[in-house]
Amino acid sequence: MDSKEILGFCLKNGLLIDREVLGLFNGTDEDATKFIIERIKERTNNRVITKNIFFENNKAEEFFSEIPEDKKENIQKLKIKLGLSIEISKSSQESAQSKFLSEISKSSTENRLNELQEKTKSPQESSQIKFDEQISKETGQKILSDTSVKVVSTFPATSKGSDxxxxxxxxxxxxxxxxxxxxxxxxxxxxxxxxxxxxxxxxxxxxxxxxxxxxxxxxxxxxxxxxxxxxxxxxxxxxxxxxxxxxxxxxxxxxxxxxxxxxxxxxxxxxxxFPDASIPERKKSPVEECAIFISDIHVGSKLFLEKNFLNFIDYLNGRTKNSPEADKIKYLFVVGDLIAGVGVYPNQERDLEIKDIEGQYAKFYELFSKIRDDIKIIIIPGNHDCVRLAEPQPMLDEKYAWPVYNLKNATLVSNPSMINIGSRDGFSGFDVLLYHGFSYFYYANTIPKLIAQDSANAPDKIMHYLLQNRHLAPTHASVQYVPHEKDPLTIRKIPDIFVSGHTHAGTVSYYNNILVISSSCWEDLTPIQEKFGSKPNFCKVPMFNLKTRQIKILDFEDEEHKNKIAAKMAEKKSPQEMAQSKFLSEISKSPTGKPAQLNLARS
Missing domain, CATH: 2.40.50.140 (Nucleic acid-binding proteins)
Structure with missing residues (x-):
């Protein structure tokens, strides 16, 4: 049914329909749509159909469970759009992907997507994938997630508008x-x-x-x-x-x-x-598990360091010699910029290996599907991903990032969001605040203290500043944002761990007992970074032990790449800066005062 037909059917039944819900219903099966609208009229006192109706008193399951079996397959898309739990069967996956594949042009992207389709047909992948229902405490929105990871807060795409x-x-x-x-x-x-x-x-x-x-x-x-x-x-x-x-x-x-x-x-x-953020103690889990943090993978870029990333995946799967703690890793946080994106900056297509968004997400799926299933992957978007730039950014758009939705061990949430991991009887777990970090360069370039600290290359200093302000972007001009009744960028609940990306500079520190982590990147030095003197870190993965609180930096950057970057940086450094870099390099090898660093790169 199209929007006009749906609106007419609602008016005939004495109902009005919210514009957002009308858009979500548009294009769904006629009989199934009419069935749901009739049930809403019969079983609720509401005369205006809004998204909230589906979440009140567990009505959603009631509405959808009564749909005739032959219509259920046609209504799955609507359930996804509404943010309800879904069950993707082998047949529905294949039909949706086959339809998509039939519409795209013959290209290298088609080959990659065909490979993805074949993987979803394999015995291991063709079993039904279930995403359990979780409800954000702040928004009431239901989220696709795994039950062992608790979503404390996330934000939907809706807002009250921008007047x-x-x-x-x-x-x-x-x-x-x-x-x-x-x-x-x-x-x-x-x-x-x-x-x-x-x-x-x-x-x-x-x-x-x-x-x-x-x-x-x-x-x-x-x-x-x-x-x-x-x-x-x-x-x-x-x-x-x-x-x-x-x-x-x-x-x-x-x-x-x-x-x-x-x-x-x-x-x-x-x-x-200042409002300031602090916690009284650094908690420890009774169980030994590890969490690792990455961001800015930029899959699809010609500069994507794929060989290094595959080494990282081999480490997670215990396929490298020096991986004694790999089996303890239970949580992998991906803090935005999964892909390079398309049209992010002028003439970007010249820098792309994969020139369309769906192809880039298909490659992302190809890589992440290799990771062992017991590692829970938590994903937020960044400014290169297929979502609006204005914050809060909703979780990845299923229309373009559908391959990512096939990762059965993944939890997709908004930017920013808060996740709880490691909770069990007698232990509250760790609250992890995730924010990609688009506001950071504004503060790095305007706050005198942050300018003096070269915080663009030491982003944890910016993160300390924002924790002090209890806000991720306090200045109106620092980010594009969509106004909400409750400001999504306010740091209401103080986290145990605060994680960001975006700057491509990896740092780890503490602020008032809060563990502050900025992730490094998996994209080589870009011409614009070289031009402006940026000093990104490559292929460094912080690993946090929830029981001992030990932090290790896993290093997947190979020596050849390190030497190449060092040579480029040396061209721009004075003799004094070179001496200081050597001194800092020696300090980083010391077990005192710095996270331990393990070089896990392979030539």
Whole structure:
């Protein structure tokens, strides 16, 4: 049925249908669609069909289970679109993929997709693949996932739209939530709303969002701060050195607490407080398991380091000599940019080995299907993947990334999202915050402290800064985003582990007991990285032992590649920088103060 026919049938039955649901129903089997609409009318009090109807009181299973057997195959796509659990049988897989293959042109991509189709027909793969239902606590959305991995939060593609009213609501709600974090600070005494500040000089505290920041001719900094009741100027004197340095690193739109003296005309800051994130202890699992973290694979690029990646897969499967801990690895996090994508930047097609998105995801499937089944793979998208650029990015679009949906040990969630791993009786597990990291270069290039730390090549410094702000992109201009009633980029629940990618620079550190990991990449040095002096790390995989908390860096970069990159970097380094690099290289070999590094590359 098309949209017009569906709408007419709904009106005939005295029902209205949400525009989003109408789009999802469009093109589905006529009899099955009418059957579902009639059941909704009979068994609910709702007169407007929305996605929520399918999740209320477990109605979804009731609606779909009663569909006649001969119609069930035609309704599987609708279940996927609605975010419900699905059961993909051998026949439905083959028919969907055969239909796709018949529509694409004869090319090298067709050969790859044919190979994928043959794999799904093999005895090992043709058994029914079931994705269990999980419901995000924050969104109520059902997610395709494995039951041993708990989805704490993920975000659907829907939002309230991008008109001015929704942005206002978004910022107001963000302010209120950040205020609640700051109100827990005992230092913020005599806390007042801005409209309650009197004309008499007094010692007070305020919580506000920084809407403007200027430096006076006397080099003092004036912040314009607002809450839900009004605005006021807060002056930070250059004479207060420590406070002044802290103020220089404040970004616009951050919500902060100020301990001040002054009146309704102007306030003079004595202390400034960030919402900040910390956990009291570094927890340990009673069971010895390991989690590993990768990102920015860029499958489909001519610069994809496939040989090194295959070495990594061999390690996971215990096929290398030096792999004593491989069997302990139970979780693999893929933090965005699975593929190179298409049209991500001008003239990208010149850099592509595989020139279409579905072919790139087919190659991704080909690689990841080699990984042993007991490793749970958690996947979020990045800016190169087949989703919108605006954040939060929903999980991979099944229309283009359907090969990835055939990975039976994979959990697909949004960017950002939070996952819990390793929980069992008596142990709460580890909460892992996943964010690809598109906002990072904005802060690396605008915050003085981060500029001085060369944080574009040390992204954990940026991650510390964002944890301090309890937000993944506090400044309005730092990312494209879609406003939600509850800001998806606010760090509500403080994670045990915070993982990102995007910068191609691998780092591991701690911030207030939170393990902070930035993943390296599997794409060779690009011309644009070389031009701007980027220093990516290649084929490095952090491995975290959940019981001992030991961190090891598994190194799959071969010596030939290391020497090639070193030669390129040397061309751009001064003698002083070369000496410093040699010194740092020697330190990294020490067991003290640095994660152990295992070289697992093969020539």
């Amino acid at each position: 001015m009213k929704n942005f206002t609501t978004y910022f107001r709600n963000r302010y209120s939530e950040m205020k609640s974090f700051l109100q827990e600070r005992p230092e913020l005494t005599n806390l007042l709303s801005i409209n309650k500040i009197s004309s008499n000089r007094q010692g007070i505290s305020v919580i506000g969002m920084v809407s403007d920041k200027k430096t006076t001719k006397n080099k003092n900094i004036i912040l314009e701060v607002e809450d839900l009741t009004g605005k006021i100027k807060v002056l930070v004197s250059e004479s207060k050195k420590e406070l002044y340095e802290k103020t220089q690193d404040i970004c616009l739109d951050s919500v902060l607490g100020f301990k001040c003296t002054g009146n309704r005309e102007i306030l003079f800051a004595n202390e400034i407080f």
